[in-house]
Amino acid sequence: MxxxxxxxxxxxxxxxxxxxxxxERPWPLQPDDTPAQIWAALGLPAALxxxxxxxxxxxAAADTPLHPGDELAFLPPISGG
Amino acid sequence: MTSPAGSTxxxxxxxxxxxFAPLQRLEAWQQQLARQGLIAAAESLFIGRVRPVAGDGSTxxxxxxxxxxxxxxxxxxSLAADCAARHGxxxxxxxxxxxxxxPGEPIVLVAIAADRRGPAQRCGQELLEALKHDAPxxxxxxxxxxxxxxxxxxxxx
Numbered sequence: 290m291x292x293x294x295x296x297x298x299x300x301x302x303x304x305x306x307x308x309x310x311x312x313e314r315p316w317p318l319q320p321d322d323t324p325a326q327i328w329a330a331l332g333l334p335a336a337l338x339x340x341x342x343x344x345x346x347x348x349a350a351a352d353t354p355l356h357p358g359d360e361l362a363f364l365p366p367i368s369g370g
Numbered sequence: 371m372t373s374p375a376g377s378t379x380x381x382x383x384x385x386x387x388x389x390f391a392p393l394q395r396l397e398a399w400q401q402q403l404a405r406q407g408l409i410a411a412a413e414s415l416f417i418g419r420v421r422p423v424a425g426d427g428s429t430x431x432x433x434x435x436x437x438x439x440x441x442x443x444x445x446x447x448s449l450a451a452d453c454a455a456r457h458g459x460x461x462x463x464x465x466x467x468x469x470x471x472x473p474g475e476p477i478v479l480v481a482i483a484a485d486r487r488g489p490a491q492r493c494g495q496e497l498l499e500a501l502k503h504d505a506p507x508x509x510x511x512x513x514x515x516x517x518x519x520x521x522x523x524x525x526x527x
Contacts, residue, residue, distance in 0.1 A: 302436060303520050343438070346441035362441070365522070367507060368521040369435075369502050369506075369507030370501050
């Protein structure tokens with residue numbers, strides 16, 4: 290039996306979710322993948338500089354190393370309160 | 371500034387998917403503090419409501435608030451704890467709506483109990499700004515023609 294391919298859970302919200310047509314899906318994790326590389330692979334119509342990254346529900350830098358099982362989210366500009 | 375010696379600020383953080391009554395929530399919080407013997411000489415209060423006009427000046431039919439369940443609660447807790455510790459206040463109340471809201475409905479209630487008016491007001495203002503920028507909420511304006519727009523920022527102070 291081979292080990293399952295490493296993957297993470299990818300999440301998008303609000304305008305990004307609608308642009309992509311999905312809000313949550315598993316994503317194969319390549320060695321040395323960073324949020325910035327995954328963002329580029331998604332090909333969404335927004336610059337990385339306009340979104341914020343969260344790993345396991347905490348804000349993180351776009352070059353943070355990722356691990357199998359991580360929950361990676363891309364957050365469009367926040368408007369709370 | 372840090373918290374008064376020997377006390378940890380009381381944090382009451384809540385999200386609701388249905389309308390809430392800010393004054394009833396405030397009163398319940400005040401009674402809870404009184405039961406704990408916590409007497410605050412100063413209290414600041416902010417209630418935010420849905421504006422009846424969309425960003426483009428048209429009539430607003432509804433405001434939708436999406437959030438990141440789990441992260442939202444953690445961020446509110448963490449922002450409130452940081453702000454409370456920075457200003458040395460006694461207690462913080464945050465109640466925030468999610469879901470679909472009608473014009474005039476309350477979106478957010480922030481109340482601060484402290485020993486002095488300065489920390490109470492400064493902490494309230496800072497926490498409100500922090501949750502507008504650092505808690506994962508997204509607003510979408512629904513117009514009367516059925517169209518909608520995701521907001522990409524906050525209104526000016």
